[in-house]
Structures are given as structure tokens and as C-alpha cells.
Amino acid sequence: MxxxxxxxxxxxxxxxxxxxxxxxxxxxxxxxxxxxxxxxxxxxxxxxxxxxxxxxxxxxxxxxxxxxxxxxxxxxxxxxxxxxxxxxxxxxxxxxxxxxxxxxxxxxxxxxxxxxxxxxxxxxxxxxxxxxxxQHRFGSGARRVRALVESGGLGRPLLAVCHTLWFRDQAYFDVPWRGRWDTEGGGPTMGHGIHQMDLLLALLGDWTEVSATARRQARVMETEDLSLAHVAFANGAVASVVNSVLSPREESYIRLDFERATVELRHLYGYGDSDWTLTPAPGFEEAAAAAWAAGESGVASGHxxxxxxxxxxxxxxxxxPVTTADALRTLRLVAGLYASAAQRRTVTPAELRRGSRYYDRMHGGGTPWQSR
Structure with a gap:
């Protein structure tokens, strides 16, 4: 990064x-x-x-x-x-x-x-x-975590959680261009959770497979109003990803469990250094705290x-930054999530190339989401 x-x-x-x-x-x-x-x-x-x-x-x-x-x-x-x-x-x-x-x-x-x-x-x-x-890539907290991933200062990343739990009522989606494939390209996976998913990829690197579900649970719209996914990464980490516009208690949450510590970020639309917390594993208190304290500080995420x-x-x-190559990695994960949810199977990045149904359109040419 x-x-x-x-x-x-x-x-x-x-x-x-x-x-x-x-x-x-x-x-x-x-x-x-x-x-x-x-x-x-x-x-x-x-x-x-x-x-x-x-x-x-x-x-x-x-x-x-x-x-x-x-x-x-x-x-x-x-x-x-x-x-x-x-x-x-x-x-x-x-x-x-x-x-x-x-x-x-x-x-x-x-x-x-x-x-x-x-x-x-x-x-x-x-x-x-x-x-x-x-913009979430550019706060000092994210830059500090990425440096720790690259240096191995907290050990290997093992498990991650990436949740975008927001609330948008029906009136929000009654605006003519919202909640439509032809104008927004998707629902909260594409238009809301993409920020957190981009941050997750900036921290953990290339993804290798995704298995997902998406539903139209409560809102009247073309696209999904929630999605859930399991994502595997090239470095061996696995992540749980949730994107929702149905959550009255709103939160944006990233959690990374390393071998030597847990790092968490809780915020809504932007973060500062105080929104990050470190919980060392037993026996690594001093080493983890020293590695964390040595990182960057003082820059809030934001435009x-x-x-x-x-x-x-x-x-x-x-x-x-963020280059088209970086953005393509993130958009490919969004496409993979939609492809997996529609086909009810695991999807890899290699499948999402020219010629794929999900390369030209995020919904693959259909309207696959289940409604309640």
C-alpha cells in the first residue's frame, strides 16, 4: 500500500x-x-x-x-x-x-x-x-497495520472480520437511480461495503476464493439489501464479510487476528487513531505493544x-493512488461475491475475466437474489 x-x-x-x-x-x-x-x-x-x-x-x-x-x-x-x-x-x-x-x-x-x-x-x-x-486506506491506522503485516511484527494474519452494518430506509432506495443494476451496479455490497472490503484487501493482499450469499431481505429494490461471504487470501488468512443496509445499530468493523495479537477498528464513516485497539496474545504483551507503538499515527481517514x-x-x-490495478482487485471481489451468491458455489478471481457473465454485469444478466 x-x-x-x-x-x-x-x-x-x-x-x-x-x-x-x-x-x-x-x-x-x-x-x-x-x-x-x-x-x-x-x-x-x-x-x-x-x-x-x-x-x-x-x-x-x-x-x-x-x-x-x-x-x-x-x-x-x-x-x-x-x-x-x-x-x-x-x-x-x-x-x-x-x-x-x-x-x-x-x-x-x-x-x-x-x-x-x-x-x-x-x-x-x-x-x-x-x-x-x-480513502480508508490512507489513515495512519491502516498504514500501521499494513506495515505490521509486511514485517510480520504481530505474526501471521489468521482470521479477519469485515462488517459494514448500515441502515438505509425505503425512502433512500426510492430515489430513481438507487438500488438498480443499471445505475449503481449493485446494492450494499457494491455501493456501501466496498469501502471496508477495499480496506481489508489493502491490509491482507490478494484474495483467492469467495463463497457468498446475497438476499433481498426487506427493501423494495432490484439489487440485494444484504450479503454475507467467506473470503480466503493468498497469505492463508480467511475472512468473514457482511454488507447490510438493514442494521439500526450502525457500525463499520474490521478485526484482524494475528498469531500475537488482535487488531480491531470500530467506526462508521471514517476513523482516527483512537478507533483502533490492540489486544496482545498471552506472552506477547510487551512485543505486540512495542510493535504497535512504533507505527504511524496522527492521520485520520478521509478525503x-x-x-x-x-x-x-x-x-x-x-x-x-488508488490505481486502476488496485481498484480492479477490489471490484473483482465484489463481482466474485455476486457470482458466488447467484451460482451457489465458490468462485476464484481467475473466473472473473473477459467472457465471464459477471465480467460485463455484476448480476450476470439475471436477477438471482432470494427475497424473504
Whole structure:
């Protein structure tokens, strides 16, 4: 999980534009404006001119557009933040790349493996690039745990738990583009739990097989409203993964049981150092505590942490994190979970290549979920 360390601000900050002015866009703009020595927001685009006017006035953004291609042609930013619904990401990212502009895409980066590989193929060897916003990788707690996995400081990882237990009522899914395969690419597995699953993969590395179930348990929608999975990893660890939008007591939870300690993370939408806990195994109290204390600290997860790294990478002319290769590993696990649930069998990454039913569409062309 290497990321470049943020460098001092350049003489000329990177010129950034934001596409989509809904709720998530404010996190991007506020992070960018906090990094004002490194970036300046020069334009915003949205098909809703009223929402666009309110957004640009609020944040003092000088240029506004209702057409992405026109914005790319007239403004030619260095980086575009795509804060639009998932069904628009593929076409908008390709438009940016064709214009020679880097793109940072909100999760999920695309509706399918086919779309994301198409985006990856359109990148240049020295850019432009596409990065995905998976900010939970960038808090110091995650970087500390990854370093311990790589060094073996807590022994081998043996068992993991990865739960995204959130609550969304029926009104949330009554919004026309939500809970649909053609606009969101899936339910909570794709649109909610993907953050925690990406963090799990960033910590444990490549996955080797998944066995899952998915159901439409309570909400009226096309997609699942919960999923459960068993995931095996190349390093020998196994994990339990649950994704739900039916859980009144909401929690995002990661647990890693190593040979010498248990590491836990409890939060909801973002974490700080205090949200991580270490429980040493008997006989390893001093060694585990010393290994934990030696790690990074002081950085909360969030848009600011990742965007700082994206800007640093672009200034260094390197691929910005999270790369399309990283995002593909995570999206392939999502596809594997759906494929396993639909076919009621174990699925491996090698099966989810071009030609697979689940490569082009997460639901494989059917509507397989059981309802209660």
C-alpha cells in the first residue's frame, strides 16, 4: 500500500475541476481548499444549473459548466474529481482521459469489471491516469497495520472480520437511480461495503476464493439489501464479510487476528487513531505493544488524506493512488461475491475475466437474489 509522501506545495498549484455537485462533492472541495498550496479549484460542472450555481457560489469556484466536454475543452484542468452517480463514471472518465486530463472517481469506480478495465486501457503509460477514492486506506491506522503485516511484527494474519452494518430506509432506495443494476451496479455490497472490503484487501493482499450469499431481505429494490461471504487470501488468512443496509445499530468493523495479537477498528464513516485497539496474545504483551507503538499515527481517514497523496503523485508524475490495478482487485471481489451468491458455489478471481457473465454485469444478466 505504498503512497508517495506529500511534497511541499508547487509554485503553481494543480488546477482541479469537480463534476457533480451533490453531497459527496463538498468533501472533495473542502479537502482541496484545505490543500490550497497544492491545488486550486477552477471549475465545476453539473447538469442542474441551479444546484451548480449554489455550489460554485458557496465555494467561490470561478467557472461553471453544464457540459463536461465543454469544460474539458475550455478549462483544461490537470485533474477532474468525478462526484457523479456510478452509472456515469465510465463515460466521464473516458472523456477526461481523451482530453488528456487525470480523473479521481468516487466509489464504485465503474458498474462492472469490463468498464473499469476499459478505463484502465485508456490510461497512458505516463498518464493521464484514473484513481479511485478509497480513502480508508490512507489513515495512519491502516498504514500501521499494513506495515505490521509486511514485517510480520504481530505474526501471521489468521482470521479477519469485515462488517459494514448500515441502515438505509425505503425512502433512500426510492430515489430513481438507487438500488438498480443499471445505475449503481449493485446494492450494499457494491455501493456501501466496498469501502471496508477495499480496506481489508489493502491490509491482507490478494484474495483467492469467495463463497457468498446475497438476499433481498426487506427493501423494495432490484439489487440485494444484504450479503454475507467467506473470503480466503493468498497469505492463508480467511475472512468473514457482511454488507447490510438493514442494521439500526450502525457500525463499520474490521478485526484482524494475528498469531500475537488482535487488531480491531470500530467506526462508521471514517476513523482516527483512537478507533483502533490492540489486544496482545498471552506472552506477547510487551512485543505486540512495542510493535504497535512504533507505527504511524496522527492521520485520520478521509478525503483529505487520500487527495493529498493523489496531488503528490501527480506532481511527481507517478500514477496516483488508488490505481486502476488496485481498484480492479477490489471490484473483482465484489463481482466474485455476486457470482458466488447467484451460482451457489465458490468462485476464484481467475473466473472473473473477459467472457465471464459477471465480467460485463455484476448480476450476470439475471436477477438471482432470494427475497424473504
Amino acid at each position: 505504498h503512497t508517495p509522501d506529500p511534497a511541499p506545495g508547487p509554485a503553481h498549484p494543480l488546477r482541479v475541476a469537480v463534476v457533480g455537485t451533490g453531497n459527496i462533492a463538498r468533501y472533495h472541495v473542502e479537502a482541496l481548499q484545505a490543500l490550497s498550496g497544492d491545488a486550486v479549484v477552477v471549475a465545476a460542472a453539473d447538469v442542474n444549473p441551479d444546484a451548480l450555481a449554489v455550489f460554485t457560489d458557496r465555494y467561490g469556484i470561478p467557472e461553471r459548466f453544464t457540459d463536461l466536454d465543454r469544460m474539458l475543452g475550455e478549462v483544461r484542468p490537470d485533474l477532474v474529481h468525478l462526484c457523479t452517480p456510478p452509472g456515469l463514471h465510465h463515460g466521464q472518465a473516458l472523456a477526461c482521459l481523451r482530453a488528456g486530463v487525470n480523473a479521481l472517481v468516487e466509489k464504485p469506480p465503474a458498474l462492472s469489471l469490463a468498464e473499469l478495465e476499459d478505463m484502465a486501457a485508456a490510461e497512458g503509460p505516463q498518464g493521464p491516469y484514473v484513481a479511485t477514492l478509497f 483529505h488524506a487520500q487527495i493529498a497523496q493523489v496531488l503528490a503523485a501527480l506532481r511527481a508524475k507517478e500514477p496516483p
